[in-house]
Amino acid sequence: MPEGHTIHRLAADHRDRFADRPVRATSPQGKFADSAALIDGKVLETAEAHGKHLFLGFEGAQWVHIHLGLFGKYTWGAGQAPPATATVRLRLAAPDAYADLRGPTTCALITDAEKQAIHDRLGPDPLRAGDDRGKAWQRISRSRTTVAALLMDQKIVAGVGNVYRAEVLFRHGIDPYRPGRDLTRSEWDAIWSDLVVLMHEGVRNNRIDTVRPEHTPEAMGRPPRVDDHGGEVYVYRRTGQPCHICGGMIRTAGLAARNLFWCADCQTA
DNA sequence: AGCTCATGGCGAG
DNA sequence: TCGCCCTGAGCTG
Numbered sequence: 285m286p287e288g289h290t291i292h293r294l295a296a297d298h299r300d301r302f303a304d305r306p307v308r309a310t311s312p313q314g315k316f317a318d319s320a321a322l323i324d325g326k327v328l329e330t331a332e333a334h335g336k337h338l339f340l341g342f343e344g345a346q347w348v349h350i351h352l353g354l355f356g357k358y359t360w361g362a363g364q365a366p367p368a369t370a371t372v373r374l375r376l377a378a379p380d381a382y383a384d385l386r387g388p389t390t391c392a393l394i395t396d397a398e399k400q401a402i403h404d405r406l407g408p409d410p411l412r413a414g415d416d417r418g419k420a421w422q423r424i425s426r427s428r429t430t431v432a433a434l435l436m437d438q439k440i441v442a443g444v445g446n447v448y449r450a451e452v453l454f455r456h457g458i459d460p461y462r463p464g465r466d467l468t469r470s471e472w473d474a475i476w477s478d479l480v481v482l483m484h485e486g487v488r489n490n491r492i493d494t495v496r497p498e499h500t501p502e503a504m505g506r507p508p509r510v511d512d513h514g515g516e517v518y519v520y521r522r523t524g525q526p527c528h529i530c531g532g533m534i535r536t537a538g539l540a541a542r543n544l545f546w547c548a549d550c551q552t553a
Numbered sequence: 554a555g556c557t558c559a560t561g562g563c564g565a566g
Numbered sequence: 567t568c569g570c571c572c573t574g575a576g577c578t579g
Contacts, residue, residue, distance in 0.1 A: 287560050315572095336561075354561045355573040371573070387573040389561065438562085445560045492560075513560065520560085541567080542561085 286352035288443020289486030291333040292411045294358060296487070298331035298340060301360075301381040308377045312368040313386075319393040320374060323348065328376075335409050335442025337402055340376075347399050348374070353389030360384075409442040410479040411487065417476040424464040424472060431467060432460035433540050444479065447513070447520045448486075450545045451494035452478055454518045459551050460544055471553075491515040499528045519545040 309324040311317040323342045330341040340348040350356075365382035368375050374385040385391065394402075407423075408415035420441050424434050434440050435449045444452075452475055453460050458467075486492050492515040500516065501508045506528075509516055518528055523536040523545060532549035 290560080351561080353572060354559060355571090356561090357573075373572090389563085389572060436561095447560050543559095 286336060286354070286356060287445035287448055287483075287486070287492065288333070288335050288409060288411055289483045289492065290490070291336050291338050291352070291443070292483075293487045293490055294338055295331040295333040297358075297360065298328065298338075298376075298383070301383070302328040302376060302378055303330065304328070305378055308375075310368070310375045310377075312372045312375065313370060316374050316391050319348075322346070322393060333409075334403055334412060335406050335438050336445070337406070337442075339399055345396055347394050347396070349390060349392050349394045349399065349402065350374075350385065350388055351390035353387070355386075356388035357386050358383055359386070406438055406442040407440045410476060410483050411443055417473065420476070421469065421472050424467060425469070427464035429464055430461045430539070431458060431464050432544055434464045436540065436542065441479075443483065446542050447492045447515075447517065448479065448482065448494075450520045451492070451517055452482065454547060454551060455494060455496075457551055457553050459548075459553060460539070460546050462553075489515075492517065492520075494518060495528065504528065519547055521545065 304327060306325050306327050309320040311320040323346060326342045326344065328340060329343055332339050336351060338350040340350070342348065361382050363380060365375065365377045368384060371386045372384045373388055373391050376383045408417060408419050423440050427434060432449060432453065435444050436446070455478060456471065456475055458471065482494055492513070495516040495518060497503060513521065519534050522534040525534055526532065527534055527547040527550060530547065530549045532547055534545060534547055537544050
């Protein structure tokens with residue numbers, strides 16, 4: 285489930301369980317073994333997220349940089365950790381809690397300067413207080429690229445993935461193929477503000493819900509949604525099903541190697 | 554057992 | 567734009 289809300293939640297979970305304590309670090313899978321040995325037993329001082337990037341700060345100004353990619357996943361446990369299975373890239377453990385990381389695209393020990401370079405190439409993040417929506421607007425308003433592609437570009441907005449992209453465009457009635465430069469400033473402001481709210485709710489609930497109260501299954505008298513991604517959504521992975529609002533058929537199309545979902549009847553602006 | 558697909562992103566051409 | 571990396575679930579046979 286790795287969009288930005290997942291990563292910010294993971295940062296908070298690391299702080300809650302491990303901050304200010306020494307943690308054991310191992311890499312049963314092996315690829316991070318040398319680096320794990322360097323931080324093993326060190327105090328975890330902080331954990332933060334920028335977009336889909338997670339940074340675990342250990343004493344001595346060393347950072348573990350984690351990016352889950354498409355497959356990466358954390359499993360958490362309480363108490364003494366059981367023997368790890370062979371795919372665990374990184375296990376962090378305290379006496380009363382442990383975290384297992386599997387399948388990340390990136391898990392690497394980096395310096396302050398390397399961390400800063402990652403921040404520098406990421407756009408503003410709706411989940412980082414004080415991040416400037418205007419920076420994203422500067423690029424969007426000058427681009428001929430479709431707004432759907434721009435929203436997925438982490439240099440422009442950090443943390444939005446395929447679900448939030450599809451859902452926020454639906455919520456604002458915006459045709460995903462509209463060029464960025466045809467967006468108005470007030471449309472962008474509304475999208476950004478909506479992302480701030482939706483993604484904070486995503487952090488809180490650890491899942492993506494985007495359906496307004498008046499369109500929930502209970503309110504609409506339709507059966508509850510059952511989808512393995514867990515949240516209640518308007519268009520994501522609902523290809524061929526009727527739109528919750530207009531009843532039109534949800535469409536899908538490939539865009540930048542990902543599936544795009546939208547309602548062509550509602551998203552005309 | 555083997556295929557396909559998934560909430561990502563990178564580098565080569 | 568394509569191939570590739572990482573893992574696991576849910577099919578198909």
